[in-house]
Amino acid sequence: MTPRRTSATIARSAAEHCLIQVYLDGGCTGTAGERAFAMRIGDVGVLDLAQPLAVETTAFSALTLVIPRAGLILPFKAPEFLHGLVLPAASAIGTLLNDHVRSLHAQLPGLSIKAAAAVAGGAIGVIAAGIGSALDACAPIDEPQGALLDRIKNFIDRKLDAADLGTDLICDAFGLSRSTLYRLFEPLGGVAKHVRDRRLARALHDLAASQPDRPRIADIAYHWGFGSEAAFSRAFRAAYGMTPGEARDTAERMRQSAPKDVGAAERVLERWMRSLTPGNLPS
Incomplete structure (x- = not known):
């Protein structure tokens, strides 16, 4: 089995979440962006749904948590190294998080929705505290600069x-001087690229909105700082492998093909997933 998330898949899903996985049986190998990784029984892996992914796996069993990417990335000085991070089962942090995820799985069925929401927070x-130390080892930026980079990225998002x-x-x-700012964002491809990518991600969410709430494509382009609809379409296609119109049509087809009557558990899960957006995270 070879699950993949390409740029086109990312555009269709509009996901800004991470997966935290604990393998109970089997394992996998793959590439997260350009990073090769392997997960075995007991390992804890982190995958970013907004980045390309290719996985090779056979029969397996795993526990998976879906968490807002902003909730995991913002505290860390090297967020670009989150995708494909693996904490080995034999490591102290790996053991701690493995036990924590297994405990959540065992206890959640007995919790009320209110209690489950509190436990999820x-x-x-x-989890953020646990994987922070592993990310520190990957960081090419020293602590003060990393903290500054996080503050600037938060400022940009606002x-x-x-x-x-x-x-x-x-x-x-x-x-800051321009040279200092450019140096900080060099590992991310530059300031302009980071701003453009974040704007495109917001535009993608607008395109996936249901009628009658969704604005026109031209209005989305101008709202997120693009000088013209044509410039927006070129940037969007370069990032996601499809035009804004194709992304909107795909989202609408997926919405129309969804089950019209789902069970209570599915409705609760859907509401929970909708709440897991950066804007709804506690500040």
Whole structure:
């Protein structure tokens, strides 16, 4: 079996979440972006649904948590190394998180929805703290610069719809020189690329909105800082492998083909998944 998430798949799903997986039986090998990884029984793996993924696996059994990417990435100084991270079962952190995920799985059926929501919030904190030390070992940026990079990225996310968002605004807000800002964002492909990618991700969510709430493609383009619908379409296609119109049509087809009557558990899961967006995370 070879599950894959290509740029086109990412565009159709509009997911901004991570998977935390614990293999109970079997295992897998694959590539997360350009990073090769392997997971065995007891290992804890982290996969970013907004990045390309190819996995080779046979029969397996695993526990999987779906967590907002912002809830895992923002505390860390090297978030670009999250995708494909594996904590071995033999490591102290791997053992701790393995036990924690298994305990959640065992106890959740007995919890009320309210209690489960509270436990889920605590679980994100435990997992984030646990994998933070592993990410530290991957970081090419020292601690002060990493903390600054996180603050700038948060600032950018808050200002994505601002017409004047750019190098000058960021440098003024943080008292930085252009050279320092460029150096900070070099591992991410540059400031302009990061801003464009984040705007495209927000635009993707707008395109997937259901009627009659969804705006016109041109309005989405201008709202997220693109000078024209044509420029937006070129950037979107380069990022996701399809045009904005194709992404919208795909989302609509998926919505129409969804079951019209799902059970209570599925409805609860759907509401929970909708709540797992960066905007709904506690600040």
